[in-house]
Amino acid sequence: MTGVSVVGVGMIPFGKYPEKNIADLGWPAVKAAIKDAGIEPKRIQAAYSGTARGGAMVGQRILGRLGLAGMPVVNVENACSSSSSALRQAVIAVQSGAYDIVLVIGVEKLSKFGGGTLPLDEDDWEVRLGLSMPALYAMRAQRYMHDYGVKLEQLARVSVKNRRNGALNPDAQMRKEVTVDEVLSSRMIADPFTLLQCCPTGDGAAAIILASNTAAHKIRRDPIHVRASHLTSGKFMAGFRDMTSPEITVRGAHECFEEAGLGPNDIDVAEVHDAFSIAELLYYEAFGFCPRGEGAALLESGATCLGGRIPINPSGGLLAKGHPVGATGAAQVVEIVRQLRGEAGPRQVEGAKVGLTHATGGGISGFDHGACSIHVFQR
Amino acid sequence: MVTRLCGHAMEIDAGGRTVLIGGACRDCGNRAFPRAEVCCACMSEDIAAEPMPRSGTLYAFSTVHVASKKWKKPMRVGYVDLPNGVRVFSHLEGELAIGDLMEAGLGIVGEDENGPIESFVFRKAAK
Secondary structure, eight states, rough: OEEEEEEEEEOOOOOOTTTTHHHHHHHHHHHHHHHHHHHHHGGOOEEEEOSSOTTHHHHHHHHHTTOOOSOOOOEEBBTTTHHHHHHHHHHHHHHSSSEEEEEEEEEEEOGGGGGSSOOOOTHHHHHHTTTOOOHHHHHHHHHHHHHHHHOOHHHHHHHHHHHHTTTOTTTOSOOOOOOOHHHHHHHHTTTTGGGGBBBHHHHHEEEEEEEHHHHHHHOHHHHHHHEEEEEEOOOSSSSOOOTTHHHHHHHHHHHHHHHHHGGGGGOOOOEEEOOOOOHHHHHHHHTTTSOOOOOOHHHHHTSSSSSSSBBBTOOOHHHOOOGGGGHHHHHHHHHHHHHTOOOOGGOOOOOOEEEEEEEEEEOOOOOSSEEEEEEEEEO | OOOOTTTTTTEOTTTOOEEEEEEETTTTTEEESSSSSTTTTTOOEEEEEEEEEEEEEEEEEEEOOSSTTTTTEEEEHHHHHTOOOOOOOOESSOOOOTTEEEEEEEEEEEETTTEEEEEEEEEEOOO
């Protein structure tokens, strides 16, 4: 199997761009990734584009702007894992030997919905009855707080940390630091979440260029190797399930670590799916960065802050960088690649050699989540 | 009784009590709510309509302040675990705590252009 590396990354700052359409958002990220790779654009042989709510033919619409259409383009929808799932397909394509150089795009425009919670599909029974993403994560938080005695202030510290990181990231949507008091006194969304414990609604785009290892080493001296690439879907359970442990991520992490031949202690930096404050604590535990029930203690120890043992979400994560759903997975890769190259400026994790990205989502009845994609990168 | 929101997933019995109607697979015994056309455990399509137990234990809940216009807000929603192994997502009413014994009833949970929206609602069971 051919090894695969990242040779170029690019993104636009996440934010609100009501005047732009999805192609307007996407092309600058693609152009930036091509420039970063320093390759002739025509060398790209196929493209995989992820968006959750962007509509049909988004990859073609973006590539058309740049005169790059005419190659195979695959459009991928997998909720919050859309572009990380597109990346998975791109990795498989290069591994198979079908292509040497491929492009991955993640793009979303949520400002078109005019704010409020992410619209979900009312064909789904629980959504029809009123379930929303904040409500789903809020129930996880309530049960977690009940089972492990975690306090509101401890949840709020996730937002405080990630906003502090976001303040150091010019690509982040929220660039102002906040205090625990400010987090807790912001308006209530779904108990226990106040506004500042929910990722903001916004727009964004990110792009990645992959190459076979052979091609990659001719393109640049510091390609970032894809050590593991993993995608799975949730398991449907009509009965009871433990909402304090995300089944899909626990399983995905285990399988991904096995594929990489690595364990949680080998990870130097990670971008995980902190859509709401509780999520980051659940994912510390799901990845084995700490035992069950000790997520809040791990955060309070400083281990997951910049300068700590295992910095999590140095970009600001979804809570500060923003969460234009389909763009998130690709943007996580942009951050990890910059970290592994030593290009992250004031938020650089010193000496980072191995990084992980994790995008999971899709609120549907009977599932923990619909999709989860995890990647491990190494310099 | 067929409510606009819940369709055939609930009935009012002869005693005026709200009963949720789920499905029980005649081939493998797997239960689900609401009733599905195909069994998620064995793919059988032979699924009997089955009244669900009327009370269960509150697993988790949240009071939600931001949601679609049609819902009465703040709205309380949560998961109730029934003794037959089925978990039900439901609107809830009253002051509640995780672990409370809950009982199914009927309530108005919102309003849209067609009028009030009626649904099954779980409340704390009378002692």
